[in-house]
Amino acid sequence: MSQRQIIQAFEQYQKSRLQFVQTVADLASRPQNIEVLHNAGVMSMLRPLMLDVVPSIQQTAALALGRLADHSDELAEAVVREDILPQLVHSLGSQNLVCLLVQRFYKKAAAFVLRAVSKHSPALAQAVVSCGGVDALVLCLEEFDPGVKEAAAWALGFIARHDALLAQSVVDAGAVPLLLMCLREPEIALKRIASSTISDICKHAPELAQTVVDTGGVAHMAQMILNPDTKLKRQVFSALSQISKHSVSLAEMVIEAEIFPAAVACLKDPDDYVRKNVTTLMREVVKHTPELSLLIVNCGGMAAVIDYLGECQGSLRLPGIMMLGYVAAHSESLAMAVIISRGVPQLALCLSEEPEHHLKAAAVWSIGQIGHHTPEHAKAVATAGLLPRLLQLYMDASSSEDLQVKSKKALKGILQKCTDLPTLQPLLYDAPSNILKHVVCQFSKVLPHDSKARRSFVTSGGLAKVQEIKAEPGSRLQEYINTINSCFPEEIVRYYSPGYSEVLLERLEKFEPDTFKS
Numbered sequence: 001m002s003q004r005q006i007i008q009a010f011e012q013y014q015k016s017r018l019q020f021v022q023t024v025a026d027l028a029s030r031p032q033n034i035e036v037l038h039n040a041g042v043m044s045m046l047r048p049l050m051l052d053v054v055p056s057i058q059q060t061a062a063l064a065l066g067r068l069a070d071h072s073d074e075l076a077e078a079v080v081r082e083d084i085l086p087q088l089v090h091s092l093g094s095q096n097l098v099c100l101l102v103q104r105f106y107k108k109a110a111a112f113v114l115r116a117v118s119k120h121s122p123a124l125a126q127a128v129v130s131c132g133g134v135d136a137l138v139l140c141l142e143e144f145d146p147g148v149k150e151a152a153a154w155a156l157g158f159i160a161r162h163d164a165l166l167a168q169s170v171v172d173a174g175a176v177p178l179l180l181m182c183l184r185e186p187e188i189a190l191k192r193i194a195s196s197t198i199s200d201i202c203k204h205a206p207e208l209a210q211t212v213v214d215t216g217g218v219a220h221m222a223q224m225i226l227n228p229d230t231k232l233k234r235q236v237f238s239a240l241s242q243i244s245k246h247s248v249s250l251a252e253m254v255i256e257a258e259i260f261p262a263a264v265a266c267l268k269d270p271d272d273y274v275r276k277n278v279t280t281l282m283r284e285v286v287k288h289t290p291e292l293s294l295l296i297v298n299c300g301g302m303a304a305v306i307d308y309l310g311e312c313q314g315s316l317r318l319p320g321i322m323m324l325g326y327v328a329a330h331s332e333s334l335a336m337a338v339i340i341s342r343g344v345p346q347l348a349l350c351l352s353e354e355p356e357h358h359l360k361a362a363a364v365w366s367i368g369q370i371g372h373h374t375p376e377h378a379k380a381v382a383t384a385g386l387l388p389r390l391l392q393l394y395m396d397a398s399s400s401e402d403l404q405v406k407s408k409k410a411l412k413g414i415l416q417k418c419t420d421l422p423t424l425q426p427l428l429y430d431a432p433s434n435i436l437k438h439v440v441c442q443f444s445k446v447l448p449h450d451s452k453a454r455r456s457f458v459t460s461g462g463l464a465k466v467q468e469i470k471a472e473p474g475s476r477l478q479e480y481i482n483t484i485n486s487c488f489p490e491e492i493v494r495y496y497s498p499g500y501s502e503v504l505l506e507r508l509e510k511f512e513p514d515t516f517k518s
Helices: 003-027 031-039 042-049 055-071 073-079 085-093 098-117 122-130 132-141 146-160 164-172 174-183 188-202 206-214 217-222 230-244 250-258 262-268 274-287 290-298 299-310 314-330 332-340 343-353 356-373 377-382 384-396 401-415 432-451 451-459 462-468 477-484 488-496 502-510
Strands: none
Touching: 003 031, 003 042, 003 055, 003 174, 003 299, 031 055, 031 073, 042 055, 042 073, 055 073, 055 098, 073 122, 085 098, 085 132, 098 122, 098 132, 098 146, 122 132, 122 146, 122 164, 132 146, 132 164, 146 164, 146 174, 146 188, 146 356, 164 174, 164 188, 164 206, 174 188, 174 206, 174 217, 188 206, 188 217, 188 230, 206 217, 206 230, 206 250, 206 343, 217 230, 230 250, 230 262, 230 274, 250 274, 250 290, 262 274, 262 299, 274 290, 274 299, 274 314, 290 299, 290 314, 290 332, 299 314, 314 332, 314 343, 314 356, 332 343, 332 356, 332 377, 343 356, 343 384, 356 377, 356 384, 356 401, 377 384, 377 401, 384 401, 401 432, 432 451, 432 462, 432 477, 451 462, 462 477, 462 488
8 A cells, every 4th residue: 555545544534533523513503413413422422532633623523512512411411421521621721732723713612611511500510610620711711812711701600600609619710800801801792701700700699799899890890881782781780780789888889889870871771681680780789778779769760760660571670679669668758759759650550560470579569668657658559559459469369379478468567557548448348357457457546536537437338347347256356346336326336237227127017106006
């Protein structure tokens, strides 16, 4: 055999290997092919090609593995079982590839595999950490090529998002300063992924968020809230929300970065998720203290959120609904600010329009936070027609347990302050005894001191309804009924008592006029 024939044999072998990994990578991009590839043992075939002497074969093999692992946790586990991760981690740290261009493409593919494995579960993410994957990915953040940095940041985000321990491993490897440096790079895609990863790190614990703050993260992100790129704004507001939620001091650090009132202006952004994330940020700030709530109210944040609730639907409403509840919960004056800004009708609208029980439960909770302070607050809720609605949700067997619990609590809190009797009276007819006693209690408080209310109570049928209530002798409910009855002449009470008409008819039958006696 000639030398030329030998060389041709090797060339053919190289072409076949390359053709094989290219075909597998292409097939793996279509979900319908994944099971067939897996059953054919493709993982064990790709593993040696990860060490191939030809860089393009290495790179394409990694791409194929990434697509397979990305499809399901079963295939990601197969990558771990085949002991492929140590090879990937080693190659990520290697500087011996043929050229910088090839090295760039391979590192992006290798980072993609680590990301695809990590995304499925904490256990798989831990497998990446245990083989040194985080350290290798952090080294990639120092690369010159922005594509490599982006791939590494993305993989680190998928590791960090699972739990605090995994996020801490990313922090301990020194990722945070490098991620913040990525925010300064001109490439928008890199800024987006870095912001997203910072958000995933911050969400788990105050200590992790504090690390980002101490490294100057808030100041970096504050500079980007007016960036025209929609996806970047989404991620920046998400990260600021995750920082703010943990403590007063962290929320104050976000406030001190002077992102308000500029952030409020973003509630007019055309993108739904920019607006949702801005609202979430405000919710996380206001929940801590009355002072932080007042700051958001004074910069127009609350009024803007109420307008926002009228413009969106579904889960987009949730942070706005809860924000109003947090503001109202702090004090009478802040709850009144929600009322004056027409927050109650907006919450009533959310309650009637949204079919999801968790959204209804959030609206009910916020309504309860507004109405439980004083009679004036309770009247604002009652005159919006919300008391019968709360009662209906509490009594509806199809309501979730959480919705029933919140409806009951809100209803009781509002009833104990409500002195607007016309809005209370419909509840006399429908409320169960555990709610009815609170309704009757309010009548027993008001009627002794209000003659007009007493007259209206009689003419509207309220007194007659109270006489129909069956209360245990000596119970609180019976005491309240006795107090109400004492506000009226005895003959009036008897007249409206059940069965009194029969007594009168019986007396009529027995009555003989004097003319007949003579």
